[in-house]
Amino acid sequence: MTDPHGGTALPQERRLVTAVPGPKSQELMARKQATVADGVGTVMPVFAKRAGGGVLEDVDGNSFIDFGSGIAVTSVGNSATEVVRRATAQLEAFTHTCVMVTPYEPYVEVCEQLAELTPGDHAKKSALFNSGAEAVENAVKIARVYTKRHAVVVFEHGYHGRTNLTMALTSKNMPYKHGFGPFAPEVYRVPVAYPFRWLTGPENCAEEAAAQAISQIEKQVGAENVAAVIIEPLLGEGGFIEPAKGFLPRIERFAKDNGIVFVADEIQSGFCRTGHWFACEDEGVVPDLITTAKGIAGGLPLAAVTGRAEIMDAAHAGGLGGTYGGNPVACAAALGSIHTMREMDLASRARRIEDVMKPRLQKLAEQHGVIGEVRGRGAMLAIELVQPGTKDPNPEATAALAKACHQEGLLVLTTGTYGNVMRFLPPLVIGEDLLNEGLDVLEGALASL
Structure with a gap:
C-alpha cells in the first residue's frame, strides 16, 4: 500500500504555535513584496515548509488541515511515495x-x-x-x-x-x-x-x-x-x-x-x-x-x-x-x-469524503442562513454564501469566513463568479479525523460570524 505521506512521517495534526501568519512567514512576505510582482497574489499569507497526507506545515511550525490540495493538484497527497x-x-x-x-x-x-x-x-x-x-x-x-x-x-x-x-x-x-x-x-x-x-x-x-x-x-x-x-x-x-x-x-x-x-x-x-x-x-x-x-x-x-x-x-x-x-x-x-x-482506489475514497462532509455541511446550512446552498460531488464540495433570507451573493461573509478558518489552522479556498463560494478540495488521502476536525473549525468560524 502506498504511503500517502510520502515517507515524511509528517504528523497528521492541526497545530498552532504562533499567530497566523507567524514571524518567519511575515519576514518572507516582506521579501516577496520586494521582489515578486504584485499581480502574483496570495490566499493565505504563510510560507510552506512541508506537506503530506492531509496537512501543510509552515516555516513557523504551524500545521494546517489542508482543504485546498494546491487547488485540486495534490489529490494523492503531497510528495506521495510513488x-x-x-x-x-x-x-x-x-x-x-x-x-x-x-x-x-x-x-x-x-x-x-x-x-x-x-x-x-x-x-x-x-x-x-x-x-x-x-x-x-x-x-x-x-x-x-x-x-x-x-x-x-x-x-x-x-x-x-x-x-x-x-x-x-x-x-x-x-x-x-x-x-x-x-x-x-x-x-x-x-x-x-x-x-x-x-x-x-x-x-x-x-x-x-x-x-x-x-x-x-x-x-x-x-x-x-x-x-x-x-x-x-x-x-x-x-x-x-x-x-x-x-x-x-x-x-x-x-x-x-x-x-x-x-x-x-x-x-x-x-x-x-x-x-x-x-x-x-x-x-x-x-x-x-x-x-x-x-x-x-x-x-x-x-x-x-x-x-x-x-x-x-x-x-x-x-x-x-x-x-x-x-x-x-x-x-x-x-x-x-x-x-x-x-x-x-481514490475514486471510492472521494465518495467516502463526500459521505463524511456533505451531511455536516448540510446541517450547518440548516443552522446558518448565510449558507444558501451546499453542492458538489466527491471531494469537490462547496457552500454558497448569501445575504440571509435572500439569494443575494455575500462575498464579504465569504472572505471573513475564510480568514477565520485560516486563523484557526484550516486552509480553505474561496471561488465563484460573485466571490461568495467556499470550496473544499481535501487531498483524497486525508484521514477522516482531520476531515471532521476541519469541519469543527468551519463550524466555529461560522458561529463567530
Whole structure:
C-alpha cells in the first residue's frame, strides 16, 4: 500500500504555535513584496515548509488541515511515495531531451494510461503540455483544424485559463481578465444550467438552459460555424456549479448532431476528484476531447488533451508541442500518481469524503442562513454564501469566513463568479479525523460570524 505521506512521517495534526501568519512567514512576505510582482497574489499569507497526507506545515511550525490540495493538484497527497520514487529515478536518468527531438517512454506510457482511463472505448490519442490553459488552447486548435470551422462556444461562469485565448473563454472579469484585453475573437458565451440561480427554479433548469444555449448558438453563431463547445462538467472557478441533470447530455447530443467537437474541461474535476475518474462519467457523457492537468502528476506541471484518434490526428506534424510539454520527470510523476490512484482506489475514497462532509455541511446550512446552498460531488464540495433570507451573493461573509478558518489552522479556498463560494478540495488521502476536525473549525468560524 502506498504511503500517502510520502515517507515524511509528517504528523497528521492541526497545530498552532504562533499567530497566523507567524514571524518567519511575515519576514518572507516582506521579501516577496520586494521582489515578486504584485499581480502574483496570495490566499493565505504563510510560507510552506512541508506537506503530506492531509496537512501543510509552515516555516513557523504551524500545521494546517489542508482543504485546498494546491487547488485540486495534490489529490494523492503531497510528495506521495510513488510520485517521489519515479520522479527521482527519472531525474537521475535525464531531465529533458524535448519529446520533439528525441522521444522517451514515459511520455508514451502516460498517453497509454489516458487512453485507458478516459471515457469511451473508441481509439484515442493524446498530446501532453505544461498547464491547463495550454491544454484548452490546444484543444481549440485541434478542433478548428479538424472541423475547418472557427467559432468556439463556452458557458457562463466557466473558467479555462489565463492565456489570451483562454481569457476570452473565461467568464469572470476580475481578477482573470480585467485590463488584459483585447481578447481572441470568435468566442461565444451561452447560459449554463445553474440550478440555485435559475429564475424559474431548479426543476426547469436543465431543459430551459439547454434550449436557451442551443437557440443562441443557432441564431447568433450558426451551428455550422462552430468548431468546439467547451464546458467543465462540474464548473470550478465559477463556483463549483453542478449543471442540472440532463443539461450536459443535451449539449453533447447537439454537438454530435451538428459535427461540433464536444470538449470536456476536466482540469479541476478530473482524476478521481468527484468520485469518478472523470466528472463527465456521472451522466455517461463521452467527450470528443478531454483536457486534464492539476491532479494528473502529483504536483508536477503536466497537462493533456486526449480524444478521438481521428480528431487528434487532424493537426499536421509539428503543429502540436512545446519545448517542455510532457517533460520526462513530470511524466514519471504522473505514472506514480495514477498508480497511487489505482492502488488506493481514490475514486471510492472521494465518495467516502463526500459521505463524511456533505451531511455536516448540510446541517450547518440548516443552522446558518448565510449558507444558501451546499453542492458538489466527491471531494469537490462547496457552500454558497448569501445575504440571509435572500439569494443575494455575500462575498464579504465569504472572505471573513475564510480568514477565520485560516486563523484557526484550516486552509480553505474561496471561488465563484460573485466571490461568495467556499470550496473544499481535501487531498483524497486525508484521514477522516482531520476531515471532521476541519469541519469543527468551519463550524466555529461560522458561529463567530
